[in-house]
Amino acid sequence: MNRFKVDIKNLKQTEELAKKLAFIIEKYNGGLLFLYGDIGAGKTTFVKFLAKYLEIQEKVTSPSFVILNEYHSGKVSLYHFDLYRLEKEGISSIIDEIQEYTEDDNSLTIVEWASYFQDKLPEERIEITIDYAEEETRVFSFNAFGAKSKQICDEIKG
Numbered sequence: 597m598n599r600f601k602v603d604i605k606n607l608k609q610t611e612e613l614a615k616k617l618a619f620i621i622e623k624y625n626g627g628l629l630f631l632y633g634d635i636g637a638g639k640t641t642f643v644k645f646l647a648k649y650l651e652i653q654e655k656v657t658s659p660s661f662v663i664l665n666e667y668h669s670g671k672v673s674l675y676h677f678d679l680y681r682l683e684k685e686g687i688s689s690i691i692d693e694i695q696e697y698t699e700d701d702n703s704l705t706i707v708e709w710a711s712y713f714q715d716k717l718p719e720e721r722i723e724i725t726i727d728y729a730e731e732e733t734r735v736f737s738f739n740a741f742g743a744k745s746k747q748i749c750d751e752i753k754g
């Protein structure tokens with residue numbers, strides 16, 4: 597199954613989904629997640645919960661101003677990108693960097709505002725779109741590309 601949706605009723609359920617994904621990511625020695633969704637959808641919130649269950653010790657903050665935050669204290673290394681403030685020229689150079697981190701074994705790379713990429717997307721990736729419904733209600737839509745990402749998504753579903 598490549599595509600599926602998860603209906604989230606409240607913040608607690610977002611945490612539970614992140615917990616499940618964190619354990620699967622750990623089992624598969626990392627992966628690449630592209631996060632889509634409007635401002636305030638919950639992208640950074642989801643990353644914070646993932647970090648919690650990867651047992652990352654540092655406080656996870658939004659990388660909006662620095663483009664990349666990295667954390668190495670957890671079960672897998674976390675590279676957290678936020679492309680919101682990048683200009684077009686910056687985007688094309690950073691895609692290679694993202695690809696490099698992805699090739700690191702035992703690392704989870706997460707990209708917020710991945711919609712700024714138009715082409716040259718890595719073959720192995722999971723796209724997650726978070727749609728804001730009301731207050732705490734969200735819809736998480738998963739779309740997997742590549743064999744490993746598809747396996748990870750099968751396990752999230754199952």
Ligand SMILES: Nc1ncnc2c1ncn2[C@@H]1O[C@H](COP(=O)(O)OP(=O)(O)OP(=O)(O)O)[C@@H](O)[C@H]1O
Nearest residue numbers: 606607610634635636637638639640641731732734
């Ligand atoms: N079910 C939920 N899942 C995720 N966040 C939720 C949920 N319910 C409420 N929230 C709240 O919505 C807000 C989401 O903010 P967050 O910074 O995670 O968004 P973002 O998508 O990263 O935005 P930006 O594009 O500005 O980076 C937080 O205040 C969070 O507590």
Ligand SMILES: [Mg+2]
Nearest residue numbers: 639640658708
């Ligand atoms: Mg954010």
